[in-house]
Amino acid sequence: MILHEIETVNREEIEKLQLERLRTTVERVFNNVPFYQEKLVERNVTPSSIKGLEDIAKLPFTKKQDLRNHYPFGLFAVDRKEIVRIHGSSGTSGKPTVVAYTRNDIKNWSEIIARAIVIAGGRPGEVLHNAYGYGLFTGGLGLHYGSEILGMCTVPISGGNTDRQITLIEDFEPTVICCTPSYVLNIAEHMEDLGKDPRKSSLKYGIFGAEPWSEEMRKTIEEKLAIKACDIYGLSEVMGPGVSVECHQEQNGLHVAEDHFLVEVIDPETLEAVPDGEDGELVFTSLTKEAFPVIRYRTGDIASINREKCKCGRTTLRMSRVKGRLDDMIIIRGVNVFPSEIEHFLLTVKELAPHYQVHLIKKGSMDAIELNVEITDAMYKQISGDMNHEKVHQLTNMIHHIMKNSCLVSMDIKIHQPKSIKRSEGKAVRVIDKRNTSLKV
Structure with a gap:
């Protein structure tokens, strides 16, 4: 039509x-x-x-x-x-x-x-x-x-x-x-x-x-x-x-x-x-x-x-x-990363739910990224609710490897249980700058 x-x-x-x-x-x-x-x-x-x-x-x-x-x-x-x-x-x-x-x-x-x-x-x-x-x-x-x-x-x-x-x-x-x-x-x-x-x-x-x-x-x-x-x-x-x-x-x-x-x-x-x-x-x-x-x-x-x-x-x-x-672009140690690029690779991991947040933090005097993700209900049942399970550690390493190779930035990976990340009823808050102020992008 x-x-x-x-x-x-x-x-x-x-x-x-x-x-x-x-x-x-x-x-x-x-x-x-x-x-x-x-x-x-x-x-x-x-x-x-x-x-x-x-x-x-x-x-x-x-x-x-x-x-x-x-x-x-x-x-x-x-x-x-x-x-x-x-x-x-x-x-x-x-x-x-x-x-x-x-x-x-x-x-x-x-x-x-x-x-x-x-x-x-x-x-x-x-x-x-x-x-x-x-x-x-x-x-x-x-x-x-x-x-x-x-x-x-x-x-x-x-x-x-x-x-x-x-x-x-x-x-x-x-x-x-x-x-x-x-x-x-x-x-x-x-x-x-x-x-x-x-x-x-x-x-x-x-x-x-x-x-x-x-x-x-x-x-x-x-x-x-x-x-x-x-x-x-x-x-x-x-x-x-x-x-x-x-x-x-x-x-x-x-x-x-x-x-x-x-x-x-x-x-x-x-x-x-x-x-x-x-x-x-x-x-x-x-x-x-x-x-x-x-x-x-x-x-x-x-x-x-x-x-x-x-x-x-x-x-x-x-x-x-x-x-x-342009103002969403994250620059960490000279590398430019868009949140949508992080999302692109995250959502290829079947163990993860499609919800995430990127926290910009300080590690000493250096800027760093802390990537917060959550596992699916199916994964949570598979590990019987044990977030210290070996499979969680393996998943953490795998995501770290994917981000390092794909986005060219080393990230601290924090994996949470299902429904831990706040849900959106409008525009999602994907990036939170914790380095100085709580600047939301």
Whole structure:
């Protein structure tokens, strides 16, 4: 099912539309946002300077700190009377980032999400169980409005209260569930604790995002719930969820809504574009946003792009799944490691449950990693609950060897009994910095 013809047009038509909308966006920010006007004047760039898509390189980058510096309304491009909704970040690391939407922005976003749900397997007339958090976080309301526009029966349960989640899945029989990948594992695990088989639910598709997750995590989710698990990507600074999404047919790269977003991949050090297929930092320019347009927003997310046609029939450019974030990257003794890389190798160990935490610690004057994992119920029964069992020591050595060889970092391995690591009802806390402060990544 293709919801919009733009998803299947040739690249020439896509790029023609993008150029037209890029010019409009540059004109909008030049005339209405002093921050951008100043930056463009500094570069001797005007809206008429944009002759082709390659001229995107003439435009300035935008960073999250720019949003904080102009908190709360300094980057809005419309009169506040035209704004119908505001979203924002939690502000845990300082001032929150605040974004705004006009009525037309909400309409566009809803249609983008409707397309994303179809791409991931949802269909009109079915039931969608939305366990993303509602409120200032864009996940809950973003998926909600898109689901309704599509014509699905939307269950706005939000996150938490896992017992109730399970009850409503049983009673309302949704075919699609939306939440973070770590939380759907929590739901499946709790079903098993209650003596229920997650594989026998009505669910067929899952739309998971808001945190990086590996292919091994996908396999675990799909096996536990007998569903197709698709990745969705977005960030509030650009729009919210729906910027890109995986198709359920191929599950190999996320289709970008190119009629609304122009994507680049750059080397985060040189700020130059990298070739298609090469990892770099994702940069997005909004093409239709009215209230809060962004120019070349540096996401901090690491991924690549390719322009090959997908077997689902869509011609839109695809981005790879996010490998990690620049600010999530752990640097230990000169070696760079992403939590998703650790997850990738951990989930190949059948004795381990798909829950872990990375603690950054000090060993003398040196930085070190303490990797906390837990064994499965089956393993726990096999050793009769004896965490000093020889098999636990063997498993510890095996994990240490895997991490050393695969991630090139020696880690202290701490193995815990089942259900010892705190479960997530939203975004999972994977990394805890215990070196100085309790910085959570």
